[in-house]
Amino acid sequence: MAGPDGPARPVGGLAVRPPAGVELQPAGRDDLVTVLRLLGERESLAPPLSSQAARDRWERIIGSVDASPFLAIAEGEAAGLLLLVFRRRLNFATWEGWVPELVVARTFRGRGIGRALLRVAIEEWRLRGAHRLSVETEPMEDGCAAMLTGLGFEEGLLRFRHDRIAAAVSKEWQAWLINTLYWIIPKTAELGEAVVAYVSGNQVPDRVAAALSPMPFLTTAAFGIVCLALASWLFQRKEF
Numbered sequence: 001m002a003g004p005d006g007p008a009r010p011v012g013g014l015a016v017r018p019p020a021g022v023e024l025q026p027a028g029r030d031d032l033v034t035v036l037r038l039l040g041e042r043e044s045l046a047p048p049l050s051s052q053a054a055r056d057r058w059e060r061i062i063g064s065v066d067a068s069p070f071l072a073i074a075e076g077e078a079a080g081l082l083l084l085v086f087r088r089r090l091n092f093a094t095w096e097g098w099v100p101e102l103v104v105a106r107t108f109r110g111r112g113i114g115r116a117l118l119r120v121a122i123e124e125w126r127l128r129g130a131h132r133l134s135v136e137t138e139p140m141e142d143g144c145a146a147m148l149t150g151l152g153f154e155e156g157l158l159r160f161r162h163d164r165i166a167a168a169v170s171k172e173w174q175a176w177l178i179n180t181l182y183w184i185i186p187k188t189a190e191l192g193e194a195v196v197a198y199v200s201g202n203q204v205p206d207r208v209a210a211a212l213s214p215m216p217f218l219t220t221a222a223f224g225i226v227c228l229a230l231a232s233w234l235f236q237r238k239e240f
Contacts, residue, residue: 012127013070013120019112022079024120027069031078032058034071038081038103042138066095068124072104072113079108082117084124097125097133102144115147122151 018024027035033051035058049057061067066087072080083101099121104114118135125133135153137144 011123013068013124016116016119016123018072018116021074022111022113022116023073024116025071025073027062027071027081029059029062031069031071034078035069035081038078038105039101041103041105042101068121070117070120072108072117074108074111074113078105079111080104080113080117082120084121086128086130092131095128095130097121097128097130099133099135102135102137109143114144115151118147118151 013024013026016024032054036049036051036054061069061083064085066085068082068084068086070082070084071078072082081101081103083099085098085100086095087098089096099118102114102117102121104117121133121135133153134156135144135148137148
């Protein structure tokens with residue numbers, strides 16, 4: 001029976017009974033620093049982002065109805081992290097549950113926290129009525145593999161990856177440099193498509209319209225002025 005404020009009893013992940021001295025709760029907007037710290041416990045992952053760089057991504061996760069981040073709290077601090085995401089597949093009518101992150105802090109391992117977080121994922125998955133629940137683990141995470149097997153999971157899909165294909169930028173100064181170059185270099189593609197659409201009487205594509213603002217015009221004009229001034233200076237110094 002449901003009351004005016006929701007179900008009469010906890011459902012989904014909130015209904016999971018945690019180990020003694022542990023509390024399971026949904027992660028919130030203010031937990032980003034804690035989440036990044038726990039992600040750092042996975043040695044196999046890339047160095048974690050700063051909280052500033054990860055803020056937008058975390059906001060999208062928190063604001064999505066298809067994401068269920070949970071924290072395990074023990075002894076007054078965050079001891080574990082679960083990130084459950086629901087996604088669609090073209091050839092399935094129901095959702096697929098996907099756990100890309102299941103982390104327990106080193107000092108709290110062996111207390112059943114990882115198993116409890118995984119049960120949270122299972123209950124949320126059942127509540128959604130999804131057809132499959134997949135959990136990502138690293139080859140070196142033997143304890144996690146044993147826990148998954150004990151809960152009825154089995155190896156299903158063989159996944160290949162190429163770790164040498166890395167992001168073009170991994171540091172904040174590199175991202176700043178790329179962003180600066182983006183605004184310096186003329187937006188010829190965007191401006192060209194906008195001009196063609198205007199002349200032909202067609203609507204400017206949404207992708208282009210989203211990128212168009214006074215700034216691209218100003219930066220393109222400034223780039224042209226600088227190039228013209230440099231060319232004029234060179235021609236004055238050169239004897240032809």
